[in-house]
Amino acid sequence: MSVAPEIARVQPGAAAAVLAGPEALDRLMPMHLVIGADGTIRAAGPTLRRLLAGDDPVGRRFLDLFVPRRPRALATMDAFAAHAGERLHLHLRRPPGTPLRGLAVPVAAGDGGRALLLNLSFGLTVAQAVRDHALTDADFAATDLAVEMLYLSEAKAAVMAELRALNERLQVAKAQAEEQALTDALTGLRNRRAMAQAIASALAAGRPLGVMQIDLDHFKAVNDTLGHGAGDRVLVEVAAILTRETRAGDTAARLGGDEFVILFPGLIDPARLRAIGERVRTAIERPVPYRGLLARVSASIGIVIATGAADTDVEAAAEDLLRRVDQALYAAKNAGRARVNLVEAPGFRAARRP
Numbered sequence: 001m002s003v004a005p006e007i008a009r010v011q012p013g014a015a016a017a018v019l020a021g022p023e024a025l026d027r028l029m030p031m032h033l034v035i036g037a038d039g040t041i042r043a044a045g046p047t048l049r050r051l052l053a054g055d056d057p058v059g060r061r062f063l064d065l066f067v068p069r070r071p072r073a074l075a076t077m078d079a080f081a082a083h084a085g086e087r088l089h090l091h092l093r094r095p096p097g098t099p100l101r102g103l104a105v106p107v108a109a110g111d112g113g114r115a116l117l118l119n120l121s122f123g124l125t126v127a128q129a130v131r132d133h134a135l136t137d138a139d140f141a142a143t144d145l146a147v148e149m150l151y152l153s154e155a156k157a158a159v160m161a162e163l164r165a166l167n168e169r170l171q172v173a174k175a176q177a178e179e180q181a182l183t184d185a186l187t188g189l190r191n192r193r194a195m196a197q198a199i200a201s202a203l204a205a206g207r208p209l210g211v212m213q214i215d216l217d218h219f220k221a222v223n224d225t226l227g228h229g230a231g232d233r234v235l236v237e238v239a240a241i242l243t244r245e246t247r248a249g250d251t252a253a254r255l256g257g258d259e260f261v262i263l264f265p266g267l268i269d270p271a272r273l274r275a276i277g278e279r280v281r282t283a284i285e286r287p288v289p290y291r292g293l294l295a296r297v298s299a300s301i302g303i304v305i306a307t308g309a310a311d312t313d314v315e316a317a318a319e320d321l322l323r324r325v326d327q328a329l330y331a332a333k334n335a336g337r338a339r340v341n342l343v344e345a346p347g348f349r350a351a352r353r354p
Contacts, residue, residue, distance in 0.1 A: 002037075013043070022043060025043070025045065025167045026045050026046055027141070027142075028140055028141060029119045029141060030045040030046050030139060030140065031045050031047045031048050031100075031102075031115075031120040031121060031249050032044070032045040032047075032048070032117065032118065032119050032120070032196055032262045033045070033048065033062070033116075033118040033120070034107075034115050034116070034118075035058070035104075035115060035118060036113070036114075036115055037113055037117040038114065039061055040059060040060065040061055041058055041059065041060055041062055041065070042058065042115065043058065044057045044058060046139070047135070047139045047140070048120065048138060050133060050135070051098060051129075052065060052090065052092070055094065064093070065092070065093055065094070066090045066091070066092065066093060066100075067090060067091050067092075067093050068088070068089075069089040069090060069091060069099075070087075070088070071083055071088070072088040074137055084104055084106050084116075085104075085105065086103075087101060087102075087103060087104070088101065088102050088103065088104060088118070089101050090102065090120070093096035096128050096132050096251070097249055098122070098125070098128075098132060098133070099122070099123065099125045100121070100122065100123075101121055101122075102118055102119055102120035102121060102122045103118070103119055103124045103213050104116050104119075107150070115277065116285045117156070121144075122146065124152055126146045126149075127150055127153065127154075129316070129320045164314065167289050169204065171265075180195075181193070182194035184239075184253070186232060186235060186236065186254070187235055187238075187239035187254050189239050189242070189243075189253050189254045189260070190252065190253035190254075191253060191254065191255070191256075192253065192256060194313070195251060195253035195255065195263065195322070196318045196322065197262050197318075197322055198253075198263050198315040199211065199263055199318035199322070200315050200317065200318040202263065202265045202316075203306075203314045203317050203318060203321075204314045206207070207266055208266065208305070208306060208307045209264060209265045209268065210263075210267045210268055210269070210303060210304070210305050211261065211264070211304050211306070211307075211322070211325045212234045212261065212262045212264070212273065212277060212302070213255075213259065213260070213302045213303075213320060213326060213328070214236070214238070214260040214262075214280060214298065214299050214300070214301050214329075215258060215259050215260075215300050215301075215333065216238065216259070216284070216298070216299055217297060217298040217299060217300055217333075217338055218298065219231065219234065219257075219258040219296050220229075222295045222296070222297060223235055226290060226291075226293055229291075230290040230291075230293070231258075232297075233256045233295065234288050234290075234295050234297055235258065237288050238260060238284055239252070239254065241280060241283045241284060242262055242280065244259055245262070245276055245279060245280055246262060246264075249265055249266075249348050250264050250265070258297075262341065264276075268305045268306075270342055271304065273303050273305065273342060274303070274340055277301045277303055277340035280299065280301065281299045281338065281339070281340060284297060284299040285298050285299070285338070297336035298337060299338065300329055300330075300333045300337050300338060300339060301329065301332060301339070301340045301341070302326065302327070302328030302330070302331065302332055302341050302342075302343075303325070303331030303340065303341065303342040303343070304324045304325040304342075304343055304344070304345055305342070305343075305344045306321055306345045306346065307344070307345070324343075324345055328341050328342070331343075
C-alpha cells in the first residue's frame with residue numbers, strides 16, 4: 001500500500017501550514033494528488049482511487065492517467081510549478097473521461113525534495129460523475145457542498161417535473177371540461193352552444209352552407225307508453241343515423257329534447273341536401289327495439305341554404321339562421337309531418353348591431 005510522503009510545509013510565499021500524514025489529506029481532500037518532481041504520482045485520495053478503480057495511480061506518471069485541457073503544457077514538474085495557484089482543467093484518460101478541475105500548489109516533501117499538491121473537484125459535472133462512478137456522500141469532503149447542491153438540484157428537478165406533470169393534467173382536464181361543455185351527454189353529439197359556434201365560424205369565413213333541423217314526430221308518445229328509457233334509446237339511435245350521414249367537416253348536434261341539427265359547410269346543392277334529408281327521415285322511421293317492444297317515431301325536417309356571408313355580428317347571424325331553419329322545420333310539421341322542407345336564404349346577412 002502506498003503511503004503519501006509527509007509534507008513538512010507549504011513553500012515560502014504561502015500561508016504556513018502543517019499537513020501531517022496521509023490520513024489528514026484523505027479526510028480533508030479526498031480528491032488530492034501528490035505529484036513528485038519527476039511527474040509521478042506519489043499519493044492519491046480515496047475518491048480519486050475510486051475513479052481509477054483497478055488502476056492504482058501511485059507510481060504512475062500523472063500524464064498517463066490524466067489529460068490536461070487548460071493549460072495543456074503540464075508535462076514536467078517545472079510546468080506545474082509555473083502554473084501553481086491557477087485553475088487547472090483535466091479529464092480522466094480512461095473512459096468515461098470524467099472532466100475535473102483543480103488547483104495545484106508546490107510543497108516541500110518530507111524527503112527534502114519538491115512535490116506538487118493537487119486538489120481536484122468535479123465542478124459543474126458533479127451530477128454526471130456521481131452517476132458514472134456511483135459516488136456517495138462519503139466520497140466527498142465533509143466541507144464540500146457539492147452533494148448538498150446536487151440534492152437541491154435533484155429536488156428542484158423533481159419538483160419541476162411534478163409541476164409540469166400537474167400542468168399537463170390541468171390542461172387535459174381543461175380540454176375535457178371544454179369538450180364536455182360542448183357535448184350532449186346522452187348522444188355524444190355536439191350541443192346547441194357548439195352548433196352556434198360552428199355556424200358562426202362558417203359564416204365568419206364567408207362559406208355558404210346548408211343547415212338541416214330534425215324534429216321527431218310522436219316522440220312524446222314513446223316516452224308516455226314505453227318510458228323514458230325507450231325515449232333515450234330512440235335519441236341514441238337517431239344520433240347514430242345523423243353521424244352516418246355526415247362528412248368529416250360536418251357538425252351534428254342535439255339542441256335539446258328531440259331536436260337535432262346538422263351543419264353542412266360548403267354544401268348548398270338543393271338536390272343533395274334533400275336526398276340526405278330523405279335518407280335521414282327514412283332511417284328514423286325504422287322501429288327501434290326496446291325490451292321486446294318497438295318504439296316508432298317519424299321525422300319532420302327543415303333545411304335552409306345560406307349562400308351569403310355574415311359581415312357584422314356572426315353570433316347573432318348564427319342564431320338568426322337557426323331560427324330560419326326552425327321555421328322551415330315547423331312548416332314541414334304544419335304540412336303534415338314526416339316530410340322534408342327546403343328553403344333558400346340567398347344574400348344572408350346578419351342584422352347589424354345598433
